[in-house]
Amino acid sequence: MSIIQTIRDKAAVFVFGIIGLSLIAFVVQDAFVGGGSHLFSGSSTTVGKVNGTKIERENFDERTRAMEAQYQSQGYRVDESMRQEIQNQIWNGLISKELVTAEAQKLGIDFTSKEFTELLFSDDAPQEFKQQFTDPQTGIYNIEAARNAFKTLQKSKDAVQLRQVHDQLIDPIVLSQIQKKLMSIYTNGTYIPKWLIEKQNAVTGQVADISFVGLSYSTVADSAVKVTDADISDYIQKHKNNFKQERSRSIAYVLFNAAPNKEDSLNLWNKMEELKKPFAEAADPGVFVTRQGTKSAFFDGYMNKSRIQIPVKDSLFGLAPGALYGPYYDGNSIVIARMIGSKVLPDSVKARHILIATIDPQTGQPTLADSVAKKRIDSIQQAIAGGASFEVMVTQYSDDQGSKPVFGSLGYFPNGQMVKAFNDFCFEGKTGDKGVVKTEYGYHYIEVQDQKNFEQAYKIAYLSKPIEASVETDRAASAAATQFASQSRTAKAFDETVQKEKLNKRLAESVKEMDYQVIGVGTSRAFIKWIYSNKPGTVSDPVSVGDQYVVALITGEKEAGLQSAASARVIVEPLLRDKKKAALLVAKFGTYTTIDEAAKNAGQQVQEADSIRFADNFKPGFGNELIVIGAALNKNYQAKVSPPLAGNAGAYVVQVKNIGALPNDAANVEEQRKAASMQMKQTMGYSVMQALRDAATIKDDRLKAGY
Template identity: 90%
Template sequence: MSIIQTIRDKAAVLVFGIIGISLIGFLVQDAFVGGGSHLFTAPSSTVGKVNGVAIERESFDERVRAMEAQYQSQGYRVDESVRQEIQNQIWNGLISKELITAEAQKLGIDFTSKEFTELLFSENAPQEFKQQFTDPKTGVYNIEAARNAFKTLQKSKDAAQLRQVNDQLIDPIVLSQIQKKLMTIFTNGTYIPKWLIEKQNAVTGQVADISFVGLSYSTVADSSVNVTDAEINDYIQKHKDNFKQEKSRSIAYVLFNAAPNKQDSANLWNKMEELKKPLAEAADAGVFVTRQGTKSQFFDGYMNKSRIQVPVKDSLFRLSPGEVYGPYYDGNSIVIARMIGSKVLPDSVKARHILIGTINPQTGQPTLADSVAKKRIDSIQQAIAGGASFELLVTKYSDDEGSKAVFGNLGYFPNGQMVKAFNDFAFEGKTGDKGVVKTEYGYHYIEILDQKNFEQAYKIAYLSKPIEASVETDRAASAAATQFASVSRTARAFDENVVKEKLNKRIAESVKDMDYQVTGVGTSRAFIKWIYNNKPGTVSDPISVGDQYVVALITGEKEEGVQSAEEARIIVEPQLRNKKKAAQLVAKFGKYASIDEAAKNTGQQVQQADSIRFADNFKPAFGNELILIGAALNKNYQEKVSPPLAGNTGVYALQVKNLGALPNDAANVEEQRKATAMQMKQTMGYAVMQALKEAATVKDTRMKAGY
């Protein structure tokens, strides 16, 4: 049974997505957090700093664990790749938290307990909270019920429960409101004048016809134009923001494949063929596949048709009870399946419950005698039948601290998410049913609030086996990698042996210290750590990553700062070369008083382009030369020919033949003004955060902390 299911599933957007930050020590009548901050305690170490403020490791780890638990509660497998994504998400969230909190404090922005109360117990309450007290039959939010439940919660002596309410309900709401106030300062300052829209309409409505002459940069040989490092450095210094670089390293590497081969796959297929008959004859299919070590754990229940996602599901749905299908491939596994039965069930159920626990779910140790728990749940059932408040009883007696914080409401959950006895009651009963169910956690009093989307459901036993490399396959790859590494201990030997053994040498540039994968290699923090724990020129021993072995050579490193001329040359050189070519081509144009003279001087033909508009970014006559589009709408060039204009691909001279405007009677200036202002407001949040991050000093020391 997942803890605080509704908040984890539905409020996660607030907690991790929209804000990605959390508040410290917010008090609601001092009842929820015991009068002080609980998120940041005395640090044992730090993982970085934002504008000199330390991000504590304890807080960082706490958030990572919470998000991992959230992923797992929703059925996601938290592997190394997902774990690293979570760590990066939390890291970026803590940076945002510090930046927004600090900026709000500078501006005197706060969200008081009075404001919190007024928000929570009003029609404007956050939907994640509101739905816990909304009558499923009428859809009406019961403000008084919510207020009474909170009053009861305020009297609680359960510190863990109060902390959970603060962490997962109060803090996200408060931060959301502080962020909203901060952004309002900027969005309310947004103003789009009427004249700007009119000017924009006038420009976009213009249309022009031109005559032009062009000389392409390709007419000047690249070899005739020299661009020096000094010129590149001068350009970099004038455009530093465009050439910032992070600390990184580069490697060369070769891979030795240890993936399963055709023989490994064929051997497993034959084995699965042999298991078809025993599966069909097994008295208990679930027990059989479990004993055989199936990759996909046996689900002892019915799964809705729409939730079954296997390659051969249509064939499976046609099976009669007891029939077996397969073998078949499912990704990197081979599967056989036996149909057990089918029935019609809802695909999701909304329920609330009260748990009288008999074990500690963390330790598995007994906490209450079974007979005592049974008597207590029976008393609760009788009390509710007699008219007692469910909300008051769940707050006082329930041992599920998560759902207790939202008064037992689990929200909607899919078939198969809860433990079997709980799941069977919720999905095989009907809306309005109430009853006591015993699970491995204890006794539950359950009320089914709603069921929706009824469809056919199937109970199927899958025997799934992964296609794995045999010992011989793995040994062969390991031996080849070891032999190569042993004779390639220097950069020179590495390169020579790549050629000698006809291996595929690959390059990975800009590997950051907090990356968790190298493109082409796969996910492995251990590999990244090796790259940073050794000096350039070092060759690795074979490192196992996924189904391959990698041998790597550290080829170089870059320090944080501005790129060198050598690093930036590939980008800057073409621009500076074209600038020098432009000067030569401008000289060829010489002096001219008409477009025909410009053509004569350059030996080119006069070309035509019609119906040029401001919104165009490409014209067949001259491609994407935006300088020509802009010049075509310049009325000064209607009476006289333009000077030579340096573009992306050449130098041009033009004469505007006609310049007019298309009618736009449908234009509504006021509506355009409002739409433009709204668009600006919608992008304001991102722009503000980018500005704060660019102005901040962020020190990431997670690598040193062992991550």
């Protein structure tokens, strides 16, 4: 883990801060539309293609690692589920990038290095960048300070930083600006005419009273109509966009529970009870819980009250120093807490520092003798005390490459984020304190710039043990799964064994090749890979997923394309069945010239509905039948009764008694037009990107690449 990841969690500062290091390289290369930047590209396998353009595995992996590191630096645990989400996000981002840049190239849209520089050193600069050079007292972005910082940093030849800058800052800003230009072509072409708003107001202001007759589809038995596969296939062909499907597989599976049982929980509770006395008597509670292998690592510091989020926190806050609380359940753990002490501290601090490193954070190897580092940091402290510029000292001497471009600024960070010595200096001192602190990374000269939100903070040692399945519990589940799998090597045997042993067979449809979990089973990318590495009809050996074992049978596969009649039947059949029922009900209305005749032919009573408006989505008598609401506002049905109308739940005949209009004196047509235009522009970006994606040929080879 790098120093910057340990010292702070704002990766954006690192990314935006070192942009100056690559301005020269940016100017001399064609980094944008078309092939993009090739400064760092190399030969590698691909993970897919977009309209024939390869997405390189190297690029994909680097972006994935960078995002994982950013999440980790912010305190998130990157587990298998999050890792897959990150990979999907990177994948979709690379697709969007290729689609935007390719479309921009066709239209001759570019974003030059001159435009980039003008943007960066202007009031329109990205907010994440501006805040690093914004005076906290005035809130004004100091453009000259930003320029001067880059003049100092442009001599750097650090290829790693150049690459990070390109991937994490230049490319996103350039892509954003190109996309902005591209979208402006569409958004600037939007126009809402005044007459359209006036027409809408007139329609929405109408109100009608009607008489109607209705026949529900439920009056016709489902068995009276037949929906064939040919009917469904014809419907699919007429509505292809609604029935596109990705490649997927389906499985049947049986789960064998290996989760901790009541006996496992009781055994752990008893062990925790035995530890209460030695825990209470321990001279150093931190050492004690560490030696006992606590699940919650001991934090040797004070945590602010607002940041302690556990169910029993109110009980803990009332403990005297040295007192214990517990055992108690906290999720799937049993915990004993010991109060060590409390004091008032800020919940966040703003600081800056200069680091003289004594080790390489990547390798852990020494880089500078401790005595040399101490003399150097003492000299820096004396120079600043004598009037030397902190900014100049950072630029010339600091070894923290993450904060160096922003003059050592770490921004605001919460209590507990830093290594102990660094954290204690910042939070237990006061605003304006300056001094030298030694950590495992070397010597820091620190200046505390601000402290805010003071509150009570507590130092607590937690002895936490997870409730885990015993060896016996796990073996029992594993043995049951193994026995079932050995008796179920074919699809027929699988079903026979399920029935014989009275097991619960579950089904999972539409498992996609890049999924990372099966609903009901849990997260396991390895399990998904197994599903796609074997043929339909294959039965798995027991697979451990979370706290259970699963034995699965691959039951089928659907290729990418249009759904079959069989798979679409569950959706299409009700629609076509109602359509055929509608034809039968229409015939019941027979020939008529009045609403009373239509009612008599259908054997129904004429019903009344008043005050129907265009905006209604439900009316007593016919529910949410939009076709009836539309007919109610049709003046043609005043002079004569409507023909039979097929709706969602039945067929109807409508007679309009009268249509009026409600006054709308408050309507401001111009404001409505502006609002409608703004809404159209806001949705334009998504619509354009979706259209580009729908028209693209995207090949996803991540599974073949081993993801």
